[in-house]
Amino acid sequence: MKLVLHGYFRSGTSYRVRLALNWKGLAYETAVVNLVDGGQRAASYLARNPQGLVPALEADGRILTQSPAIIEWIEETWPERPLLPADPYQRARVRAFAAAIGCDIHPIQNLRVMKKLRADHGADQDGATAWARHWIETGFTALEVLAADAGGQGGFIFGDGPSLAEIYLLPQMFNARRFGVDLAAFPRLVAADEAARALPELAAAAPELQPDAV
Known part of the structure; x- marks a missing residue:
């Protein structure tokens, strides 16, 4: 599965998703959305995430937004090295x-x-x-x-x-x-x-x- 993480280096929410992807051992590409320069308001990015927030995760062309939902999806799709306990x-x-x-x-x-x-x-x-x-x-x-x-x-x-x-x-x-x-x-x-x-x-x-x- 091809994964592309649209985010910004200093964004806490982007950082969360990078941590989850890395812990699961998943390869992904980085697409920079410069929040300081207003990249989140560009039409090309708003087409991916109408909220104009980072991150957005592209998975084989499908877009996921909101870091909690993205991380839950990662956890459910790749359950090895779990981030949540069994109990x-x-x-x-x-x-x-x-x-x-x-x-x-x-x-x-x-x-x-x-x-x-x-x-x-x-x-x-x-x-x-x-x-x-x-x-x-x-x-x-x-x-x-x-x-x-x-x-x-x-x-x-x-x-x-x-x-x-x-x-x-x-x-x-x-x-x-x-x-x-x-x-x-x-x-x-x-x-x-x-x-x-x-x-x-x-x-x-x-x-x-x-x-x-x-």
């Missing part, structure tokens, strides 16, 4: 951890929200950064508690290897560092981030290693 209760816990990032933390500090804060609400760059840092710290405070009794081993949050929790955590940790979050208060999250990024497959998905990194 239904644990699956729900992993999904909840991921959703806390994907639904509650990331959306309110992504690029278009930050631009809106500056353009329409008088925030300067420092104010926008403080906004992002506040919501990351608030979310991480809860995630640190959730991770404390998740039963992970070897630094991972759930189980003894990466799960959907790390797939969502790594991009958010990248953003936390960009926005100057003091991570000393979140040792469990730091440990999971380090354990996952020590794996070559996941390390290769890092934003700075992508062809469009600047």
